[in-house]
Amino acid sequence: MLSDGGPVYDSVLEAVGATPLVRLRRIVPDGGAPVWVKTEWANPGGSVKDRAALNMVLDAERSGALTPGGTIVEGTSGNTGIGLAMVAAARGYRAVFVVPDRTTKEKIQLLKAYGAEVVPTPGLVPREDPRHVQQLAARIVAETPGAWLADQYGNRANPDVHEQTTGPEIWAQTGGRITHLVAGAGTGGTITGTGRYLQRTGGVTVVAADPESSRYGGGDGSPYFIEAVGHYLHPGTTTDTWPSVFDTSVPDRFERIGDGESLRTVRRLAREEGLLVGGSAGTAVAAALRVSATAGPDALVVAVLPDSGRIYLSKYFDDDWLTTLGFLDAPGGPLVRDRVGTYEPGLFVAPSTSTVASLITAVPPGTAVVPVVQPRRTDATTWSGPDVVGTIAVADLATLDPSAEVGAHAGPPPPAVGHGEGAAAARARIGDGPADAPVLVLVDGRAVTTTTRAALHT
Ligand SMILES: Cc1ncc(COP(=O)(O)O)c(C=O)c1O
Numbered sequence: 001m002l003s004d005g006g007p008v009y010d011s012v013l014e015a016v017g018a019t020p021l022v023r024l025r026r027i028v029p030d031g032g033a034p035v036w037v038k039t040e041w042a043n044p045g046g047s048v049k050d051r052a053a054l055n056m057v058l059d060a061e062r063s064g065a066l067t068p069g070g071t072i073v074e075g076t077s078g079n080t081g082i083g084l085a086m087v088a089a090a091r092g093y094r095a096v097f098v099v100p101d102r103t104t105k106e107k108i109q110l111l112k113a114y115g116a117e118v119v120p121t122p123g124l125v126p127r128e129d130p131r132h133v134q135q136l137a138a139r140i141v142a143e144t145p146g147a148w149l150a151d152q153y154g155n156r157a158n159p160d161v162h163e164q165t166t167g168p169e170i171w172a173q174t175g176g177r178i179t180h181l182v183a184g185a186g187t188g189g190t191i192t193g194t195g196r197y198l199q200r201t202g203g204v205t206v207v208a209a210d211p212e213s214s215r216y217g218g219g220d221g222s223p224y225f226i227e228a229v230g231h232y233l234h235p236g237t238t239t240d241t242w243p244s245v246f247d248t249s250v251p252d253r254f255e256r257i258g259d260g261e262s263l264r265t266v267r268r269l270a271r272e273e274g275l276l277v278g279g280s281a282g283t284a285v286a287a288a289l290r291v292s293a294t295a296g297p298d299a300l301v302v303a304v305l306p307d308s309g310r311i312y313l314s315k316y317f318d319d320d321w322l323t324t325l326g327f328l329d330a331p332g333g334p335l336v337r338d339r340v341g342t343y344e345p346g347l348f349v350a351p352s353t354s355t356v357a358s359l360i361t362a363v364p365p366g367t368a369v370v371p372v373v374q375p376r377r378t379d380a381t382t383w384s385g386p387d388v389v390g391t392i393a394v395a396d397l398a399t400l401d402p403s404a405e406v407g408a409h410a411g412p413p414p415p416a417v418g419h420g421e422g423a424a425a426a427r428a429r430i431g432d433g434p435a436d437a438p439v440l441v442l443v444d445g446r447a448v449t450t451t452t453r454a455a456l457h458t
Helices: 049-063 079-091 105-113 133-143 157-173 189-202 259-273 279-295 319-324 336-340 356-362 423-430 453-457
Strands: 021-023 035-039 071-075 094-100 117-121 147-149 180-184 205-211 253-257 301-305 369-373 388-393 416-418 438-443 446-452
Touching: 035 157, 035 279, 049 079, 049 157, 071 079, 071 133, 079 094, 079 105, 094 105, 094 133, 105 117, 117 133, 133 147, 157 189, 180 189, 180 279, 189 205, 205 279, 253 279, 259 279, 279 301, 319 416, 336 423, 336 438, 336 446, 336 453, 369 438, 416 423, 423 453, 446 453
Parallel strands: 035 301, 071 094, 071 147, 094 117, 180 205, 180 301, 205 253, 416 438
Antiparallel strands: 021 035, 369 388, 438 446
């Protein structure tokens, strides 16, 4: 295929936007509607967030909020920072980013490569905590002369750029044939702006692809492994605030996608379509495939794929990472699940706020040690690993004040193994400890039951 080589730009920033659509060929269900994907990793900073970053900076320059010699500050899980770092470098600003500590190493290295300064902070803290990403970013702005907070969660220039560019591009590229838009929501900027344009212009159905436990789609807010989309809620957060740029009246419905389905879709996209994309793209395509299966042959589904898989090689594409979290089976055997045997789903746990007295009456007979969890839903049958904050020995309960909270007496969190890990490898990885203390067994990243070191040996 001959090409004229494309345009010549005066700045890398002119290359933001106008990304190609690609038709999925092999993973669409038989008889399903076609699924085309918007390749947002083709932006020069590598993600959909280049659009918002550029528009927020241009808007701040126009309003005078950002002036020459100024400093761009943002709390970001990565891609907005990368986009802002690129814009800052190209336009001569200093840049400082506060990032949650679960952000991949590759994303942090990218920020630094553009010359930005990075301030890591714990990701799983209540919104009210001064170390919370948004709180810390606001403090840095207050203390730095000439600093401007990009504030992607509250800045209208974020959704507006999608209404002005991403939406019209998709409409034009599909010749107005698009019937369904599927996109994730982090700040909600992409789905709000793109969805608004496409709903207004063509009556398009807008589907939000959301991690299963995200609050946006009605989940319990417990941690999940797909970065940058959905809404996590720390159990200690008293007021749950959603980004003001997310117009929740735009999505016509939510498709809730578990981490396992997202990650298996990401791997299929790489291996069967040649598309190396990030975890949130897996969430979006998994949702798009569901839509495709029921939308009918005349529908045309477009999914927004926010970024490339290159910055997740140490996670979503790392077999060890996937196996230890219960997303993938190790080759050979016996596996952890062969040792655990059959079990009833339903992990018995003690919420850290329940009392010693109530635990004594509730604990099933024969239980030696109980995992202690952040209180969320007591009817849950699986628990996210980070929500398991400790253990308490049943034998100790009789010696404790019956009105005390069990959390105050809990020991360290138990080790966790993937159900598809080799049993011997898992046993070696978690190291020494009491033979009968609980070891959490993870399936698709969620703790579903416990085993013991001794059981892994047999
Ligand atoms: C990888 C990835 N996916 C999805 C999103 C969500 O996009 P938005 O903030 O526009 O909702 C982001 C935002 O940072 C992202 O980095």
